[in-house]
Amino acid sequence: MxxxxxxxxxxxxxxxxxxxxxxxxxxxxxADAIAHQVVKPGYPAYHRIVQAFGHEILLKNGEINRQALGSIIFRQSEKRKLLNAITHPEIRYxxxxxxxxxxxxxxxxxxxxxxxxxxxxxxxxxxxxxxxxxxxxxxxxxxxxxxxxxxxxxxxxxxxxxxxxxxxxxxxxxxxxxxxxxxxxxxxxxxxxxxxxxxxxxxxxxxxxxxx
The missing domain is CATH 3.40.50.300 (P-loop containing nucleotide triphosphate hydrolases)
Incomplete structure (x- = not known):
């Protein structure tokens, strides 16, 4: 994309x-809405992200805390590549x-x-x-x-x-x-x-x- x-x-x-x-x-x-949509609870990418990054990146309502996730992937290039590998197949534009x-x-x-x-x-x-x-x-x-x-x-x-x-x-x-x-x-x-x-x-x- x-x-x-x-x-x-x-x-x-x-x-x-x-x-x-x-x-x-x-x-x-x-584009923000697209990226948010594919990581919503219930979507395949959501479960894979939680498995990869742990429950500590979740908000109280169960949605992904993008700020917490962002702080991880900005510091660790291998985690950034992992997130890309999870989300890119779900974004079909x-x-x-x-x-x-x-x-x-x-x-x-x-x-x-x-x-x-x-x-x-x-x-x-x-x-x-x-x-x-x-x-x-x-x-x-x-x-x-x-x-x-x-x-x-x-x-x-x-x-x-x-x-x-x-x-x-x-x-x-x-x-x-x-x-x-x-x-x-x-x-x-x-x-x-x-x-x-x-x-x-x-x-x-x-x-x-x-x-x-």
């Missing part, structure tokens, strides 16, 4: 692209889309991404869409756009571009084509979801907060 960082700009159409990936059955954004609005601004998560994607539209389209969507004056819309890294700069930084300047059907076809590329890629590498999920969730929430 590998991570695909998805970004864009305000009113670029990123949310619509995310929905296409969701409709395709892709795991989007909530080829790749995970992480919707991070400030992916290129903060740069914090870039090193974890195997692929980066930006949903782009030309400046005039972005401006008019934002004005119409949010009921803003041109000056207000321009101020909000100026507060972000320009889409043209993000376009230069991303590996994949989804151009949403025109008809939505064209963008949808681009998204379907990208999905096929990612599914057929040779980048099926183990993803340390158990280690990264909490961190990813924090970065994502932080990114969303800054855009409000």
């Amino acid at each position: 590998f991570l695909v960082g998805l970004s864009g700009g305000i009113a670029s159409g990123k949310s619509s692209v995310v929905q296409v990936f969701r409709d395709l059955g892709c795991a989007v954004i909530d 080829r790749y995970v889309i992480l919707d991070i609005p400030l992916l290129f601004e903060t740069k914090t998560m870039l090193r974890f991404m195997k692929h980066t994607v930006v949903v782009y539209c030309d400046p005039q389209t972005q401006l008019s869409r934002l004005m119409q969507r949010n009921g803003l004056s041109q000056e207000e819309a321009e101020e909000r756009i100026a507060a972000q890294l320009p889409l043209e700069e993000k376009r230069q930084l991303a590996q994949h571009i989804l151009d949403n300047s025109g008809e939505w059907e064209v963008t949808r076809r681009q998204t379907l084509h990208l999905h096929s590329q990612l599914e057929d890629s040779l980048d099926f590498l183990p993803l340390r979801l158990g280690l990264l999920a909490g961190f990813i969730g924090i970065i994502y929430l932080f990114s969303r907060h800054l855009l409000l």
Whole structure:
């Protein structure tokens, strides 16, 4: 499994692209939920983790104490490999889309991404869409756009571009084509979801907060 960082700009159409990936059955954004789900009580991975790490990693309600488990695997590489061996077969997604609005601004998560994607539209389209969507004056819309890294700069930084300047059907076809590329890629590498999920969730929430 590998991570695909998805970004864009305000009113670029990123949310619509995310929905296409969701409709395709892709795991989007909530990698943390995936990692949590496979280690819930009753799942095979849960029992194997308890056997391997002992009951001291459990909370009073029987769920795994991720902080306690994390402190073990960060200190002991052999335990980390063991956890990966247990959880990876239970996570059945080829790749995970992480919707991070400030992916290129903060740069914090870039090193974890195997692929980066930006949903782009030309400046005039972005401006008019934002004005119409949010009921803003041109000056207000321009101020909000100026507060972000320009889409043209993000376009230069991303590996994949989804151009949403025109008809939505064209963008949808681009998204379907990208999905096929990612599914057929040779980048099926183990993803340390158990280690990264909490961190990813924090970065994502932080990114969303800054855009409000």
